[in-house]
Amino acid sequence: MSDDRRLDVLRAIVEDYVSTGEPVGSRALVERHNLGVSPATIRNDMAALEEGGYIAQPHTSAGRVPTDKGYRVFVDRLATVKPLSAPEKRAIGQLLEDAVDLDDVVDRSVRLLAQLTHQVAVVQYPSLRRSALRHIELVPVGARHLLVVLITDTGRVEQRTLETPGDVDELVVVRLRAAVNAHVAGRRLAELGDAVEDLAAAFGPQDGALLRQVVDVVAETLAQESEERVVLAGTANLARGGGQDFVRTIGPVLEALEEQVVLLRLLSEMAEDAASVSVRIGRETQHDGLVETSFVTSGYGDEGGASLARVGAIGPLRMDYPGTMASVRAVARYLTRILAG
Template sequence: MVTDRGLEVLRAIVQDYVASSEPVGSKSIVERHSFGVSAATIRGDMAQLEEAELIVAPHTSSGRIPTDKGYRVFVDRLQGMQPLSPAQRQAIARFLDEAADLDDVMARSVRLLSQLTNQVALAQYPSVAKARVRRVEVVQVAEARLLLVVILDSGRVEQRMVDAGQQIAAEAAQAIGRALDVAVAGKPTTDAEEALGTVVDAASPAVATATARLVVVLGDVLAPTAGDRLVIAGASHLVRGGADLSGSVTMVLEAIEEQVTLLRLFGEMDAEATAVATRIGREMADGLEQTSIVTGAYGAGGHEAGRVGVLGPTRMDYASNMAAVRAVARYLTRLLDDEER
């Protein structure tokens, strides 16, 4: 059984290994940390940690490095995240406040997070499945051509050109837009399908074709997985830290480019009822076992809208990365909520 001091030794090993990338020995622990015991005693603690599979010797007669399990214990026992400095918090506020629209907000969030952590930064666009419809409008752009505009409470705006299938007056197009808005405005997107069916049933024969086509397109816009994607910045950090990935950089870059695996991970992490969630090493998907991801949820309209996070080698500074992710997620929530009001 690992003692309390043994867990503190684990903390020291993680911190020193993250800082130096070199295996950590008992002598260096005694020199760098105030345990008040001999190196021989520390070696006994390290033997317990090794037996518990929390640390391992990468080479014969070398120091020790944390295992994935060791990192997990370290992260779960973090008493507090390393706070950001007032200057860092002010920089976050200034940089994000200058954003022009939602696309700019997301792009700025990942650039800032990558700069703060020196890791790959990821931001999930506000999920359609978690949003409510704020407004729907239909605008005539030609005799049989309509523009459908959908605004969600997350600030997300979707526009689609729709072939009406019939000639339709501007006033009739606006009337269909009002009917669609009445049906779904204020409702969760997950309730939209049933509500839209009533609009089709109530449409007059004169606009039935246009209404049906608009309903199909609107249903596609409000589908749970519609437009799910990530904004990414800082992939070059993976290349610079390639020594920690033992040749798996290409697989990690492919996962970043394809996004499907990472979006699935984000979805799985939604179920973890914590402000900041982590996946470490073997907890990750196939091909990403030498990496870790730290994510935090941000909200809009009073509910969770998506996640932001960082991806990097398992040898990362978890405390400061978790603090940066939490700070950006919180500010992103405040910014989107202010736009909602």
């Protein structure tokens, strides 16, 4: 669709429908928008938009509402994502910068985004596979147990306990800790195996065996699927913002949100989008439970361009797309800044 005037009509229909929740008629468009054409011309444009599948008439003698296709054109033609106000930016910065660790950052972020967007907020934990290792701590726990603590550059902390074949020598543990950290600090977790192979040769057979135990524990930690986690907040917003028709279909949406595998698949697919803010609308989610929703996401965690995880908001098709996109992008940028610091 290339007719600029019809794009203006479509934009006006989307904005009015998002604002009022009521089907939009030609008379309302004339009264609320300075489109510079006659009511008859607007009716013709609306007929063309309906024929093209961009708007639809929900029932006889009603105005028109946007379709998935119409929302997609509206989102794609947004010239810019409107910036947040200075008070909103300050509020985000103050809330997130006071966080004490990664769990606190994620918890604050998801609650804040739910408040900003009035949607369901989603924050994905940074993946261990895409993180770099900042430090490994080895702590003797009793005579024959060793606590292995992994700390990543994103602030994520994982810990495991291993049983040693013999009594733990604290001097050996100190030596192992220093040697391991000297070789692995700053490396991506997927690169650790090669990094410590040469290191094992520097220790005697017994100490080398303990080193390999530590490496095996690290590898097992990386392999666990539980590392892929998402946190939700604002589920109650679904019952408030989508209108009565949406509330009647809320059950399948809630069921889909409970399936983390669904959200993780969507987040993974949206990570491949070139845009800084990605939007999936209705059936683009490819999940029956989410056909009445839209999902707005942005990557965070790496100022170099490749994101470690994503943050987003899910809400009804009739959402404030410019405002939601701006909020998601702003929270993602603050998350990146905090994790980089």
